[in-house]
Amino acid sequence: MSPPPSFEPPSAAAPPPAAEVPRSGAMIARQAIVNQAGDVVAYELFSRSRSPAAHSAPQDVSLIFAALAHTGGEDPVNFRPLFVKCSHESMASGQLELVSPERVVLEVASLGSAATSEVQARLPILRALRLRGFRLAFTHTVLESAYAAWLQLADYIKLDLGVLRDGQLAVLVGYAQRHTPAQIVAERVDSAQQHAMLQSLGIRYFQGFPFARPAPVQARMLAPAQGYTIQLINLLRQQAKPEAIEEVLKKDAGLSFNLMRLINSAGLALAREITSFRQAVLLLGLKKLFRWAALLLMASKFGDLPSSVGQTAVVRGRLMELLALELLGEEEADQAFVVGVFSLLDMMLHIPMPKALQLVQVPDAVSAALLRREGVLGELLTLVQACEDRSQHLHHRSATLSRLSDAQINHAHLQALAWMDNLAT
Template structure:
């Protein structure tokens, strides 16, 4: 369960959202929960995109600020909310500076609470992009002093939190606060997150290949044999939080864009998160067979690149069943070529005809089989042989 609460400007336009993990008690905030929260938000397979295109504010422990999972994020869209250290000497705050500076250099924005205005945190203050002022712990006379001090000594935007009345909003505007968060604007909206969980054996196999820096061909082979694994990678690549704007048409492209280091971090996180998924293994198995069958048949009369798109159609042809949402909504989660989308939604084009043929092979619908075979100019012998090869290829994943 993840909650998302809006942060708005003086015109009440949303500029970002703060994410909260509602699956744990407040006392259980650890580096591990930070990692799972972000990974789940980016991989969420429901109708609503939790990450979106606005700024994403994420409360972070100091341990998680050094985590490799941040390499999977588009830093331009992420604001890391840095916890205070408590009553500390200035030397302890200075010791954390290298990590904070490194995050800023990589493009992340940093947010602190009002304690960053204390002298012990003087070295942190120049790094602040945002400073949060909690109305439940600060009196009105304190607010005016802190706002004035922040304006003189930093370039940070101030965010008033726990705003619950129009009177508070008017007061805060009058003293120079420009951003707001609280029940008066919106309550946290809770989303029950959905993950399409791959077979854990597939993830482990992928991790082992990445550890020995296997070839792109070997890595692609594993991705193509698990529909959940393939979808999760395409979902991440297409996430606004990852920051890729280009159209990805094959798993090979996805592997090359990610690189082995990021792929390894992603696979390790996916292995941890996969236990939360509830996808039927049989659906994914059928999707993989479809994809391979369509690819083999496409190779009879298409280029290798076009055949790869035929595979994508097949392996994603059961996304609606895997995610329990309509296909049109499922396809909003990933960026695919128009020809692939038309085949999945309307069974149009040559890929749509190949998909109908694959479905006919599963259902033993002779009329549909004969029609599609005729349109594609494929013989029964070609189709049956390709189907046997697809079944054998898919079964190799369990060996």
């Protein structure tokens, strides 16, 4: 057990680090929640781009993708819940079907001066989320009489010391302890005196600068082209065949990348290695894919990826797929497509390739090809790049190693370019 945290005033020379701006445009940060001993028991994800009062459904998109990224990569042995703010619109929309409920605590917003009827109207949605396995956190307003119907749903009640006076705290804590099963979390704790007083009231969980400052969240995503996302949504609505859905997923690098991230976050890749988009479609099912595509459509307007980069990635994927079909089987050809599309991840995400591949789980052969140009897939990637750069030396060397003739390579390259042209029309 680690010792309790010390309460040294935050240094003026070391302000909280600015959160990264993900590809969705929102700034996401993470702050630890600790117990009495100072051990981290949970984290809160929140947007730093606007004030909490301005939290809205569009911001939920960024937070949900951030939650997916964190729940996918964290070591299950060291699992810590994530507190995520969520608007009532998002809770009712079905977006949360993508999120693993056992990993997330939903912070439910109050309704202001809402009438009791509005509280009752939202009760079925909150109950359904609890039944799915989500835990719910509320602000101190849930202790008001208007919210009596929500009280027994509370797993956590957060007391904001920035808005509550010391005299109010004892009353609120006492009422919560008598009338709810909830754990109480004190947030914006900023002094040793506050910490001692809160402990004397029986509070066991704390959040504030003395324990941990907000840290930027690496929630990378690629916003896909709206046209392809709409096409995917239409196919899913029509319950199209997996082959047709796979074709659309192959058309856009943003769709490809974010689908692999979703597979990782859902934990499906741990049970079975995903080597093709068709497998991903079958494992996820049409309903989850539809929810995911709807989220991406909301995010797509924020994208700033040059279209030429995404098009080059897709052409690479198709060319590698065609060349692999000349040499290998269908499964290896599917992996070749993934190598080609993901070969520009470092440019798309503005980070080195090793860091980019930490965001998606890919087969070892794909990773070896992307990082070290190893194996047959690595040789094919070198060959494809030589075709783009018109490097005769690399073209001849790679073609010799892969046992492909110039005629085969040129024909496949023309097919890949024509395929891209057809997709763009």
